[in-house]
Amino acid sequence: MNDSASGWILVGALAIALPAFATWLWAGRARQAEQLHAETRRRLEQLQREFERFAPPDLVERLTEGRGDVAPQRRQVTMLFADLRGFTSLCDRLDPALTVAILNDYFRHMSGAIGQHHGHITELVGDGLLALFGAMETNPWQCRDAVLAALDMRKALVAYNEQLKAKSLQPLQFGIGIHSGEVIVGVMGAGELNKFTVTGDPVNVASRVEGLTRELGVDLLVTEEIRKTLDAGFRLRPMPPARVKGKREPIQTYHVESNDA
Amino acid sequence: MAQLLDQIPWAEPLLAPDIDPAWEAELKRRGGNGSEVDRRVAPSPWIREACLGVNTGRACAISAHLFNVAALVTAQENACRYCYGASRSYMQMLGYSEAYIRRIEQDVHLAELNEKERAMVAFCRNLARSRPRPASAELDGLVHLGYTREAAREIALWIALGCFYNRITILIASPPEHGFEGWVSAKRLKFLLLAPLMRFQAARRRRGKRDPAATAAALGAGVYGPVLAPLAGLPGAAIMKAALDGAFASNVLSRATKALMFAIVARSLDCGTSEAEARRLLAADGFGDAEIEKSLASLESARVPAAEARLLPWVRDTVHFQTAQIQSRTREIAAALGNAAALEAIGVAALANATVRLAMLVE
Known part of the structure; x- marks a missing residue:
């Protein structure tokens, strides 16, 4: 196999590998973001439940939702x-x-x-x-x-x-x-x-x-x-x-x- | 914060299924799915028709996508385990990703929802919740964002019908469709592959034409006509009108009880239009102004049959509720009134909540 053919194979492999790697990286980040969001929501709900011991649930809901x-x-x-x-x-x-x-x-x-x-x-x-x-x-x-x-x-x-x-x-x-x-x-x-x-x-x-x-x-x-x-x-x-x-x-x-x- | 599916408490069913072969055949012929709800509301002709109408109804001004999102959000906001679970599974069946559904449920404003969709989701939540009560400005807001006036009204109509159906299923504590939910869950991959076809079919099933028979004059002629008239042309308007006409024509509960139940829901939500219409119905039944006022202030009336008296304070609690509490209170109602009258009362309460939510938007 000559150098030119090896080069083309390398380029081809990279053309496949790079997008696959980018997709894998993006999917990982998206998964992380989802997990982070789920954890944030869990904590917010826990906080809301705790807060409801001190204030009416309706009020807590309005405050946590940022309603004016x-x-x-x-x-x-x-x-x-x-x-x-x-x-x-x-x-x-x-x-x-x-x-x-x-x-x-x-x-x-x-x-x-x-x-x-x-x-x-x-x-x-x-x-x-x-x-x-x-x-x-x-x-x-x-x-x-x-x-x-x-x-x-x-x-x-x-x-x-x-x-x-x-x-x-x-x-x-x-x-x-x-x-x-x-x-x-x-x-x-x-x-x-x-x-x-x-x-x-x-x-x-x-x-x-x-x-x-x-x-x-x-x-x-x-x-x-x-x-x-x-x-x-x-x-x-x-x-x-x-x-x-x-x-x-x-x-x-x-x-x-x-x-x- | 609206509850997620696994956070909603749910009681044992209030009513047993009523298997009526003739009605089952009719359901099948008209595209109904013979659900747990269909079987439990079968003894009441107008309620079963209205439930079938909601399940098979069509929309002419909004897409099937908006329709599905509105159904999901309304069910979640009303904390209806039955409808929420079914809507969620239905969306999964149409190939919506779990992440997308979660974002809608958790009200996360990510790029996947555009500004119009976000506004529609917020509108669904506000109207279903009605705390504080919305008004016509909310509809105008949707129009301002690019929805046609007809589309905005159709969204409101289907949220109202969703509130009706959600309350029926909550108050009868219809068992969730675990079979359907499990089946969809087991075949997720298959549904993902078939998504385009499924969505196409679902869209076709919901797509309707303007209803030439639903003119403002026709809709405006009967009970709560002023609330229905602005829905002229919308195919779903006939469901609402048939339910209202059917509820007030039925003789299971007294007409005075039903009109007072509507008036109480109207007063709870501070809706002058609805209260005025309920007063008109009461006046036609011989109530004087002072008597109506006294009945509304005390949540009782000498003209209401003794057995139905407990429905007046109860209906007030169907406006805003905690699912477990209202299911428990409804069980007390059923124990006192019997199943037939309890089902009728559930239908009237659900319909009053739907009607008043629509009426608030014309104020």
């Missing part, structure tokens, strides 16, 4: 404040681990009742909680949902108290205040601590109404704004108008006794 609809906005929202009575003094007498276990179980029961009625808990402070209805999206039944959630919370507390009683532990008592109004919703905070929450006068009113439950000796109070939206199936008892901090006029509240529907 978590920007602060004014919205009609119904706020439900619930606070345990006498729990602080109970804490002083109980083992810390038992105290936390009781509190966690209590929150789990309450969270179930709230979630069942389209609400979500946005804050847990000590033994108190703030649940929002209609904060994530328009909810025309938000007042009704909040009251039904509160009635289910009442039932859930009775059931949980049975468990506590079986363990010779003191039963829990709570007070719930519900109010509705236009508030600002959004992700608020500073530095590394941010949360999705609400701010505005109606939030303060809801909190004060929860405070009134202690004063008026009932477990569940709603304001006139809530009462106006409820149908006759809800049995309400008007309470004497009461003064609350930050309001010039006394506010009218109603004790929710039951729902016959």
Whole structure:
């Protein structure tokens, strides 16, 4: 075989080998990219699941998808404040681990009742909680949902108290205040601590109404704004108008006794 | 983040298959595939017709490719294990690569999807999800990107029909087509080689002509006419119209219950057009304005038969749901109402969700 023929064979071999090599290289890179993408998605999903322990799943989804609809906005929202009575003094007498276990179980029961009625808990402070209805999206039944959630919370507390009683532990008592109004919703905070929450006068009113439950000796109070939206199936008892901090006029509240529907 | 196929929980079937030889023969004659869904919805004439229509329907303004992508994305977004699995396998059968399907599922904006396709995928997700609810501007966005107005409307129609079918299969918890999925998976190589032929056949099966009978006047004449009229000419419009006419003509559930179910879905999605149409139906049944308002506010009505009362709060939960929860709640409904009424309620809820999603786009 002469040199010229060898050269042509070499060129031919290269002409086949080089594209094959390039294709092999490209396929390898593509495979790597796919693997990298799959791994990134797996981590993102894990992060999302972890994050959902701290914020409503809908909000987490919006944040992870980079959608702009978590920007602060004014919205009609119904706020439900619930606070345990006498729990602080109970804490002083109980083992810390038992105290936390009781509190966690209590929150789990309450969270179930709230979630069942389209609400979500946005804050847990000590033994108190703030649940929002209609904060994530328009909810025309938000007042009704909040009251039904509160009635289910009442039932859930009775059931949980049975468990506590079986363990010779003191039963829990709570007070719930519900109010509705236009508030600002959004992700608020500073530095590394941010949360999705609400701010505005109606939030303060809801909190004060929860405070009134202690004063008026009932477990569940709603304001006139809530009462106006409820149908006759809800049995309400008007309470004497009461003064609350930050309001010039006394506010009218109603004790929710039951729902016959 | 929309769930992937293996992440969707799925309950045991709610309804047993109803083998009706006459209907099976009819299905075969009309190109149906005698699926798990077809057999389970067979007792309801209008639901089985609508399901067959969705499975064999044709499109005149969009390609089979867009049609397949829209079906996949809508099923994934609705977390419908049945439809998602079937759509995925169908695309594999047509020779779509696993990587391409994954990119659509994972919403990865790679070069394989062009700008128009990406916009269409986003539109599918937004309309199926409706969180927040879309409006006519979203349709205009598709037109702006180069889709014809008719194509944009046809995409919306098929997403709405997809939402209908997805809800039927989710609420009856139809068992996935494991046989079909396994068969396609086992023959991947063969399908890759036959891809051009398969795609050609599939495209031919879905390609339709404008429907001269589906005029704006004809579509606009019946229930929810104002929502259907803009779909004039589209071959799929007849499926929607027949379903709406059939649902309201059926006497398994009271007319008041059905109209209230539509009104509740409309209010959930803040769709004034749909609510107005539901109010018109309720008014024709003797409801006064205050009574309608009271029923919508309380999710109950004295005119709704006692057995059907639980459908009003339930239908609200068919708008946005977690699959496991809504399947469990629907099981409670079926236990209380019996299978025939439960199937009818499932059909009405699915249809209300589809109709209101279409109606939002005319606002």
